[in-house]
Amino acid sequence: MSERAFIRYQGVEKAFGEHAVLRGVDLEVKEGETVVVLGGSGTGKSVLLKHTIGLLRPDAGQVWVEDEEVCSLGERGLSEIRKKVAMVFQAGALFDSMTVFENVAYALREHTDMSESEVGERVTEVLAQVEMPGVEELMPVELSGGMRKRVALARALALKPRALLYDEPTTGLDPLTGHAINTLIRNLQKSLKVTSIVVTHDILSARMIADRIAWLRDGRMAFVGTLAEAASSGHEELRRFLETGGGIGESRRP
Numbered sequence: 001m002s003e004r005a006f007i008r009y010q011g012v013e014k015a016f017g018e019h020a021v022l023r024g025v026d027l028e029v030k031e032g033e034t035v036v037v038l039g040g041s042g043t044g045k046s047v048l049l050k051h052t053i054g055l056l057r058p059d060a061g062q063v064w065v066e067d068e069e070v071c072s073l074g075e076r077g078l079s080e081i082r083k084k085v086a087m088v089f090q091a092g093a094l095f096d097s098m099t100v101f102e103n104v105a106y107a108l109r110e111h112t113d114m115s116e117s118e119v120g121e122r123v124t125e126v127l128a129q130v131e132m133p134g135v136e137e138l139m140p141v142e143l144s145g146g147m148r149k150r151v152a153l154a155r156a157l158a159l160k161p162r163a164l165l166y167d168e169p170t171t172g173l174d175p176l177t178g179h180a181i182n183t184l185i186r187n188l189q190k191s192l193k194v195t196s197i198v199v200t201h202d203i204l205s206a207r208m209i210a211d212r213i214a215w216l217r218d219g220r221m222a223f224v225g226t227l228a229e230a231a232s233s234g235h236e237e238l239r240r241f242l243e244t245g246g247g248i249g250e251s252r253r254p
């Protein structure tokens with residue numbers, strides 16, 4: 001891991017109508033680092049991730065990816081950012097009318113001038129990376145939840161991003177499948193050295209993959225540090241969140 005920040009949020013504020021969701025988020029994610037963002041349901045974790053690639057724009061504050069300020073970029077600049085920083089969406093967000101192959105190939109066809117045979121090779125390669133070889137011709141409806149997450153991850157990896165944003169990669173999966181996804185995330189960190197931000201309610205995930213955690217509460221990062229630091233910090237609510245697996249006092253999605 002380097003000491004250089006790869007992604008940096010500075011005083012990010014975002015409201016929807018009267019509802020102030022982010023109220024000044026500060027966070028630095030270093031190159032090669034994995035930061036796990038924890039927080040109750042509806043605290044703005046997905047909203048924060050979307051700011052990173054310009055899917056949402058802040059009311060105030062700045063988001064930096066390396067030396068570029070995302071909020072000031074136009075469509076062309078954002079398109080470059082999205083090649084560098086790929087997001088694995090909460091629900092997978094596969095195109096249901098396309099095969100797995102077409103889903104994974106989509107960004108390659110849109111954003112590169114690779115030939116069809118190069119596209120085919122890259123699709124095979126990323127499906128192997130997520131341990132899903134040979135599923136190219138399946139349709140998304142034929143996939144289990146765990147398989148969908150892997151295909152969504154393969155799609156995010158296709159363009160060789162330098163950073164990955166994962167929105168609840170293990171939510172809704174049985175513990176074994178969730179564990180397999182966490183192992184995969186950890187292996188990708190090690191082999192590809194991608195910078196990662198992982199949003200999760202899953203404390204076991206955090207324990208497996210986090211270099212540091214960031215605790216989003218009341219629109220700000222109420223704590224940023226290692227899990228060991230969190231356990232010994234005076235943060236009673238965070239400590240309870242960690243001990244109970246995130247279920248305390250929060251309405252959670254079924």
Ligand SMILES: Nc1ncnc2c1ncn2[C@@H]1O[C@H](COP(=O)(O)OP(=O)(O)OP(=O)(O)O)[C@@H](O)[C@H]1O
Nearest residue numbers: 016021039040041042043044045046047048090253
């Ligand atoms: N496009 C939008 N328009 C209006 N409100 C929004 C929009 N996106 C998010 N919100 C609101 O912002 C708040 C935070 O939403 P967000 O999806 O970031 O929560 P979250 O922390 O990811 O929760 P969960 O853990 O349940 O996924 C919610 O109250 C949500 O209703």
Ligand SMILES: [Mg+2]
Nearest residue numbers: 045046090167
């Ligand atoms: Mg969310």
